[in-house]
Amino acid sequence: MKLTVSDLSCVRGDYRIFDSVGFEVDAGEAVQLTGDNGSGKSSLLRLVCGLLERESGGVSLQGAAPGAEIADLCHYLGHDNGLKAPMTAMENLQFWRAVFGRTGLEALAALRTVGLERIADLPTGYLSAGQKRRVAIARLLVSKRPIWLLDEPTSALDAASENLLGRLVDEHLGAGGLVIAATHMPLPFAIAATIDMSLQRSVPEAAPEPWEYTG
Amino acid sequence: MQFIDLANPTRFLSISARLMPVLIGATLIAFAIGLYMAFFVAPPDYQQGETVRIMFVHVPAAWLSMFCYTIMALSALGTLVWKHPLADVSAKAAAPIGAVFTFIALATGSLWGKPMWGTWWVWDARLTSMLVLFLMYLGLIALWQAIDDQIAASKLCAKVILVGFINIPIIKFSVDWWNTLHQPASVMRLGGATIHPSILWPLLILALAFSLLFLVLHLAAMRTELMRRRVHRLRRLAADSRLQPRKA
Amino acid sequence: MTMAWALFKRDVGLGGAGFVGLIFFLSIVTILPFGVGPDLNLLARIGPAILWIGALLSMLLGLDRLFRADYEDGSLDLLLASGHAMEIVVLAKVAAYWVTTALPLIVAVPFFGFFLNLEPPAIGALVATLLAGTPGLAFAGAIGAAVTVSLPRGGMLLAVVILPICVPILIFGVSATLAAYTDPDPFLPPFAILLALTLFSAVIGLFVAASALRASSR
Numbered sequence: 281m282k283l284t285v286s287d288l289s290c291v292r293g294d295y296r297i298f299d300s301v302g303f304e305v306d307a308g309e310a311v312q313l314t315g316d317n318g319s320g321k322s323s324l325l326r327l328v329c330g331l332l333e334r335e336s337g338g339v340s341l342q343g344a345a346p347g348a349e350i351a352d353l354c355h356y357l358g359h360d361n362g363l364k365a366p367m368t369a370m371e372n373l374q375f376w377r378a379v380f381g382r383t384g385l386e387a388l389a390a391l392r393t394v395g396l397e398r399i400a401d402l403p404t405g406y407l408s409a410g411q412k413r414r415v416a417i418a419r420l421l422v423s424k425r426p427i428w429l430l431d432e433p434t435s436a437l438d439a440a441s442e443n444l445l446g447r448l449v450d451e452h453l454g455a456g457g458l459v460i461a462a463t464h465m466p467l468p469f470a471i472a473a474t475i476d477m478s479l480q481r482s483v484p485e486a487a488p489e490p491w492e493y494t495g
Numbered sequence: 496m497q498f499i500d501l502a503n504p505t506r507f508l509s510i511s512a513r514l515m516p517v518l519i520g521a522t523l524i525a526f527a528i529g530l531y532m533a534f535f536v537a538p539p540d541y542q543q544g545e546t547v548r549i550m551f552v553h554v555p556a557a558w559l560s561m562f563c564y565t566i567m568a569l570s571a572l573g574t575l576v577w578k579h580p581l582a583d584v585s586a587k588a589a590a591p592i593g594a595v596f597t598f599i600a601l602a603t604g605s606l607w608g609k610p611m612w613g614t615w616w617v618w619d620a621r622l623t624s625m626l627v628l629f630l631m632y633l634g635l636i637a638l639w640q641a642i643d644d645q646i647a648a649s650k651l652c653a654k655v656i657l658v659g660f661i662n663i664p665i666i667k668f669s670v671d672w673w674n675t676l677h678q679p680a681s682v683m684r685l686g687g688a689t690i691h692p693s694i695l696w697p698l699l700i701l702a703l704a705f706s707l708l709f710l711v712l713h714l715a716a717m718r719t720e721l722m723r724r725r726v727h728r729l730r731r732l733a734a735d736s737r738l739q740p741r742k743a
Numbered sequence: 744m745t746m747a748w749a750l751f752k753r754d755v756g757l758g759g760a761g762f763v764g765l766i767f768f769l770s771i772v773t774i775l776p777f778g779v780g781p782d783l784n785l786l787a788r789i790g791p792a793i794l795w796i797g798a799l800l801s802m803l804l805g806l807d808r809l810f811r812a813d814y815e816d817g818s819l820d821l822l823l824a825s826g827h828a829m830e831i832v833v834l835a836k837v838a839a840y841w842v843t844t845a846l847p848l849i850v851a852v853p854f855f856g857f858f859l860n861l862e863p864p865a866i867g868a869l870v871a872t873l874l875a876g877t878p879g880l881a882f883a884g885a886i887g888a889a890v891t892v893s894l895p896r897g898g899m900l901l902a903v904v905i906l907p908i909c910v911p912i913l914i915f916g917v918s919a920t921l922a923a924y925t926d927p928d929p930f931l932p933p934f935a936i937l938l939a940l941t942l943f944s945a946v947i948g949l950f951v952a953a954s955a956l957r958a959s960s961r
């Protein structure tokens with residue numbers, strides 16, 4: 281399986297956030313998107329899984345089952361965790377398992393994998409930020425989807441949890457999955473390529489007199 | 496003049512700038528003729544006396560309020576289906592104008608009604624439908640104000656406009672039903688059974704005058720909106736730290 | 744379909760505000776006689792209208808949070824990115840909203856009807872018209888909620904946007920109720936129109952709300 285991003289550009293409101301981005305991700309590879317805030321790392325991830333519309337260019341998948349949409353094959357881990365505070369960690373994961381497909385681990389097994397078996401029956405409102413992030417990561421385990429789109433995955437994680445994430449991603453890559461991670465922090469897993477998004481940004485339009493673009 | 500020529504905002508601004516004086520002139524002439532005929536040629540009604548002349552403002556204003564919403568619905572289709580670049584400017588510019596025409600229709604309807612019915616308002620089918628239309632205009636204007644992102648606002652408002660457009664016949668039907676249900680049938684008819692030519696001609700000319708007025712106001716509002724967006728874009732560019740003054 | 748059922752169950756479990764809607768409904772019914780006087784005949788005449796308007800306002804009250812909570816905690820993004828049709832998502836959420844907000848009101852109507860001196864035929868007609876019409880209100884509300892989901896205080900704007908869609912439902916709901924126990928008027932025509940309006944509102948609401956939600960991702 282190979283994910284190809286070709287000549288992709290994205291417009292949000294009046295801004296062109298990035299222009300002519302292109303790269304490939306093969307099965308078993310992880311690609312990192314770096315760049316300052318506003319350079320479009322998050323927007324690129326959101327575009328791949330279908331949350332944003334592209335202005336031009338395309339995202340294509342080779343080697344997937346015919347008729348499979350990219351959106352059906354993605355797991356998106358965004359800034360927000362998608363957890364409901366009154367529901368327990370188990371209930372949250374069971375819900376997402378029903379949404380994304382009952383193809384992965386059971387909710388309890390996923391929680392055990394991320395080391396949160398002890399708080400499985402606790403409403404997520406009581407959990408710390410790091411624990412909530414780990415429950416969100418556990419969501420990637422309850423349904424098997426080959427493409428993982430991770431936005432600042434290590435935020436709120438301590439060192440042990442970062443290592444855990446590294447192990448999970450390595451397992452995922454070993455099973456033939458792909459990962460695109462957007463962060464300027466170092467990542468705990470092997471990166472095949474790094475794309476610097478701040479270089480991808482084109483100028484929005486010709487500079488009006490008496491201005492000119494520098495840098 | 497091809498419609499697609501207007502698609503480019505800059506071309507639209509230059510074409511509309513040249514058109515404006517002609518349109519303004521035509522509007523003034525049409526109003527002059529129409530008002531003259533309304534006041535001096537059309538006879539007073541044997542029942543209502545001189546107050547029937549309010550109809551010459553009320554009826555065209557009501558027609559225009561409906562016409563304006565139709566223009567907005569077409570603009571909404573332009574935004575969603577054909578993705579025409581000026582369509583959302585057209586819809587956004589038309590909304591306040593439509594609201595004002597609806598208000599004029601309501602106010603003149605009320606003024607007309609006071610001498611006839613003795614009250615400032617009756618809940619008859621036509622006026623009530625106008626009131627709901629007024630609410631729809633206001634809701635749209637508020638929605639445009641509330642959403643910061645222009646592109647998102649135009650798409651959302653386009654959907655709301657189209658839902659409202661489909662809903663207008665339903666509202667009309669419902670209000671008619673409601674009216675016959677709750678009121679006895681002896682409500683005064685606002686228009687009269689037949690329309691004599693001496694009343695028809697001023698009415699049609701004033702309808703034309705109001706339509707030209709709408710066109711003038713709409714084009715002016717679209718130009719203003721395009722200018723506003725230009726200012727917005729220039730301000731944004733000014734904030735871009737990569738832009739520096741050109742070294743002389 | 745497992746997604747739809749899971750979403751429905753989740754929202755019903757989370758929907759605690761149905762209780763608040765019920766209290767609000769009771770407050771309206773209680774406040775009214777203070778406004779118009781305790782004349783039982785008058786209350787019996789306007790009772791159906793008051794209960795219908797009360798139901799409409801109570802439903803409007805909670806519409807704000809129909810999509811807002813999911814928008815704010817990232818669940819909406821996940822649902823959008825899951826590959827499922829948003830129309831199904833909207834259907835499941837609106838169904839859950841109706842069950843948690845409208846159903847308690849409808850169950851309470853027979854009791855509130857006694858406060859307003861309504862006879863059993865009127866109460867029966869009210870329950871029937873509310874069952875037929877409140878889903879239409881819920882779907883209309885979904886349009887407003889989806890359009891204003893990104894606005895932090897979009898609640899009032901939501902109400903203004905959907906009021907023109909709710910007006911016909913209100914008119915025919917009350918009209919059918921009155922016709923049920925007012926002799927010469929037939930019940931079936933306005934009731935049939937009410938059902939048609941609900942269906943129409945459902946179809947439009949599903950597609951417009953789904954479309955607006957897809958466009959709303961931050």
